[in-house]
Amino acid sequence: MNERYDDFDRLEVLTRITGILVNKTPLRIGVGREETPLRIGVGREAPLGSAVDLAPLRIVFADGRTNPYIPGSSIKGVLRSLAESIAKAQGHSVHGPWDFEAVENEAKNGEYCLICGIFGSTKLASHVRVYDAYPESYAPTFVKTGVGINRDFRGAQPGVLYTEEQVVPGVRWDFKMDVINIRVFPEPLDERGRLLRRVIDMLVKGMVQVGARRTIGYGLVELKDSRYEVYEVKGGALVKTSEGNLT
Numbered sequence: 001m002n003e004r005y006d007d008f009d010r011l012e013v014l015t016r017i018t019g020i021l022v023n024k025t026p027l028r029i030g031v032g033r034e035e036t037p038l039r040i041g042v043g044r045e046a047p048l049g050s051a052v053d054l055a056p057l058r059i060v061f062a063d064g065r066t067n068p069y070i071p072g073s074s075i076k077g078v079l080r081s082l083a084e085s086i087a088k089a090q091g092h093s094v095h096g097p098w099d100f101e102a103v104e105n106e107a108k109n110g111e112y113c114l115i116c117g118i119f120g121s122t123k124l125a126s127h128v129r130v131y132d133a134y135p136e137s138y139a140p141t142f143v144k145t146g147v148g149i150n151r152d153f154r155g156a157q158p159g160v161l162y163t164e165e166q167v168v169p170g171v172r173w174d175f176k177m178d179v180i181n182i183r184v185f186p187e188p189l190d191e192r193g194r195l196l197r198r199v200i201d202m203l204v205k206g207m208v209q210v211g212a213r214r215t216i217g218y219g220l221v222e223l224k225d226s227r228y229e230v231y232e233v234k235g236g237a238l239v240k241t242s243e244g245n246l247t
Helices: 072-089 100-109 191-204
Strands: 013-023 058-060 066-068 128-130 141-150 155-167 172-180 220-234 237-245
Touching: 072 128, 072 191, 191 220
Parallel strands: none
Antiparallel strands: 013 172, 013 220, 058 066, 128 172, 141 155, 220 237
8 A cells, every 4th residue: 555645635844945957958948849850840839930940938027038948847747757767667667647547546546656646647736846947147049950861861851951949058047846745855754755866866966858859968957056945834834944955
């Protein structure tokens, strides 16, 4: 019998992790659905009036500034995928987030798998919140021209050129993540906490990629200047019980 993972009726421990994400290689979180450049006109959904075929997602701030940003859902999705890979390597039974039959069975039995017990499913809320990461200041970009590759002839496909806009390496992004009712720091107390700790360590060590073009090394990020703060309910108030650096 698994531990109770649907424990959102109470708050026992809240851990906040903060720091600065630095992209070590070019980065682009794409706009809309994208296909391979060889498929002309399919899935290229750059913003109206964009000068490039593949543009990064942008947000407009209250002061009128427009900047690329990293959606929290993108970071969380990558962390979940890494956690799934580690859990499988350890022999845990893991199903995909869209395996609706498995999700329904878990909800009926009240026994959720390790990954759903951390990141949630369509039947269980997530114990992890990852916030959108905005650049500290300005996020410069550059435009790269590419050519579609013909996989049959293993060469460039004539007439298939495309342009993509990437954020330059070295941009600093504010990072914030909350973990609810899973004790990760100072020391994990269960398998969920240990698994989350391993994934966060990979982020700190610069071993995580987000966004497009990961197969050619883009989107490599490192969490710097990172800290954790642990809060618990004591005497009816949320009190900080521990804190420390991750690096």
